[in-house]
């Protein structure tokens with residue numbers, strides 16, 4: 001049974017689950033779904049062969065070429081999870097317009113959530129309570145950090161993000177969201193520094209470096225055939241880690257963002273609860289990361305609309 005986007009409540013003698021629909025965290029324990037379901041959150045900057053802005057910009061010739069390598073990485077992860085015993089793999093596109101992967105090249109067992117405007121964005125699907133583990137494929141380091149195409153949500157306008165005072169990447173933010181649903185991060189792929197970053201938020205997860213950082217726009221890359229083999233093997237191993245845990249209540253979460261221009265900070269404060277916190281900085285506090293990531297999405301959506309082409 002798949003009721004994506006739906007708000008339903010299920011119950012039996014042994015367990016109860018209320019699928020959150022818009023607020024709250026009401027998933028308790030493992031849902032007795034007939035099999036193991038893995039969610040792959042697929043971003044593109046950390047994909048095999050990708051090192052340059054045009055590589056990840058929809059519509060460019062470079063993007064057309066790189067999306068095939070991105071698809072190869074994702075398919076390899078899915079195959080590895082099936083090798084390890086997973087019953088279902090759902091891929092959630094998490095890059096830009098969220099229409100990059102080549103569905104027709106994925107294994108026939110895979111389902112893909114494609115397209116943008118999803119309330120939980122990069123980890124959409126986690127809120128329905130039927131996911132046993134998540135993989136971050138094609139991830140990258142955060143704004144202001146070293147790493148190939150390092151950024152957090154917006155390419156350049158955000159120069160830093162901190163979560164409870166510590167620098168935060170997209171991986172770290174998303175890891176906190178899924179932890180609230182009791183879902184472990186079991187696989188992370190990207191450049192070598194992304195793997196280092198992931199040690200901080202998912203120490204047990206298998207990591208695969210598909211390229212080694214040289215600069216923000218340069219890397220020593222391995223071929224798609226080689227990285228596919230590495231990812232598939234790691235995903236197979238990672239399947240053993242796909243055991244849901246008690247939902248983590250780690251809040252409250254204070255998120256601080258720094259922008260490259262003051263008017264972007266001013267724009268962000270239009271979002272209720274977001275206040276100035278320093279030069280070109282804003283901050284907000286959320287009780288849960290579910291709320292925190294939704295506010296983050298509101299801030300980045302609003303700020304991106306305030307960016308002027310010439311002056312930022």
Ligand SMILES: [Zn+2]
Pocket residue numbers: 043044045140153170
């Ligand atoms: Zn990203």
